[in-house]
Amino acid sequence: MISPETIKKLHELNCEDVARRLGLEVNMHQAHCFMHQDKRPSLAFKNNLWKCFACDKGGDAISLVEEKCNLSFVEACTWLCEQYHIYMPSTNLKNTKKRPKLRHRRTLVIDREGSRPDFDGDVASAIINLADLEAKGKEFLFTERKLSAQVVEKMKIKSVEDSTKMKEILMNTFDEERLIKCKVLKRDNNKIQLTINIPSLLIPYFDRTGKLVALQSRYLGTNENIPRFKMLCNSRKQLYNMVLLAKLQEGNKLYIMEGITDCLAMLSAGYPAVAIQSATTIPETELDKLSGFDLVMVHDNDKAGVSAFYHLHRSLLRYGCRLKCATIPALFKDYSAYYLYLKK
Structure with missing residues (x-):
């Protein structure tokens, strides 16, 4: 299993440099997308993220290598470690196409005020x-x-x-x-x-x-x-709009939004979406329910939003889920603001 420290280093790699190492011709932070016929460059790079505005795919350096070379997650990480001389313990790649049996981290909670009341x-x-x-x-x-x-x-x-x-x-x-x-x-x-x-x-x-x-x-x-x-009513923090998951099929795209209002805006625009209240306080049992979907997070345009994406990305990896990133124009602070602009 790849350590979180290694994944963090790979996540922070400059995607534009990775793209050049993969043979893409990058000019002015843009390139022709390799996933479809592209007359004009629709693949954009910004720091450690990439995004195609034509086919709506994107992510970090790891996902770029996965998509470009048709590699598994472990294989993509191994290739990047070799390219950038990042130490990673030797990994057996024979069975990387299979999802590993994951152990979920158990947390000991000390409740000094007695058991928490149940939701009424x-x-x-x-x-x-x-x-x-x-x-x-x-x-x-x-x-x-x-x-x-x-x-x-x-x-x-x-x-x-x-x-x-x-x-x-x-x-x-x-x-x-x-x-x-x-x-x-x-x-x-x-x-x-x-x-x-x-x-x-x-x-x-x-x-x-x-x-x-x-x-x-x-x-x-x-x-x-x-x-x-x-x-x-003694409610615990939950993922919002979980009832939607029963209507989706495995592999369907599912957008993860920062906050209820952004989620309602995405739903109003006609896209399937759930919402998180905070990327750092989502219960472990909730994350497991997202397994099997094509997960895309639309985070806020600030440092906290990028941090939320990265934290959720790492957390979902423990459940065999890969989280992609969909960016909105830098002019807008969040998806709700972008949605209002589109409604004008």
Whole structure:
């Protein structure tokens, strides 16, 4: 198995130099794509990444060698190590076409406050069923972000803009202590208050079977001291839109977006997408579910976005998954901004 340190060194190689070593004629950071007939150069290079804007393929130095030479991951890494004199322990290449049996790293978690409460699906379902998509939610989703109404309805996104109304309905349905335990209500100076910041979107998470597994709020107000996102009802961090995976076939392209709004924009544009909340906090069990798909990440145009791509790329390698990179024009900070430009 190739060490993470070696993979990191290979990932950081300059793709333009690698392309020249592979025999490509590179001029002004561009070349003719070797994967299709290319009258004009559509293959672009930037630092340690490459991208073809005609066939929509891209990635790092490792994936470039894999695609150009039809090599396996291990074979491509071996070739690069030989080219750049990077030390790598000898590897038996006889069976590199087979996916290795991987051992998943186990993490010991010390819980000093006792076991974490379970997600309260009944309360979360009630919140979604009782809520509507109200004025401020519609303004944000449709007027500001220009998202598809069909996508928003399909994802069952609602909003809450009246804390008193929501609190009264919940307290008439569930025991007060239960609502406090799942952190939907809180006691503050002997008063019972709703913990959902007003106004907020309500974003449900479903697993592949359509079962509700998490609930998140997205604050729509202007108070900068209030966190924008909050997990509700003891929800754990999940991949968003996992129900989509049941509709895809093995080998289908699947876009991984940074954040819910980018994911909704990609879905509104007609592309299959899931979302991560953070590349560094995705549960190991969630990553394994992405195995078998043609994974492409559209990261934000900043250092944090590039770092998120690299971290997720390394994490997915442990599950036999290779993550490609799709870049957006540098003028736009994220896919949502690019989507708004395309909608003009």
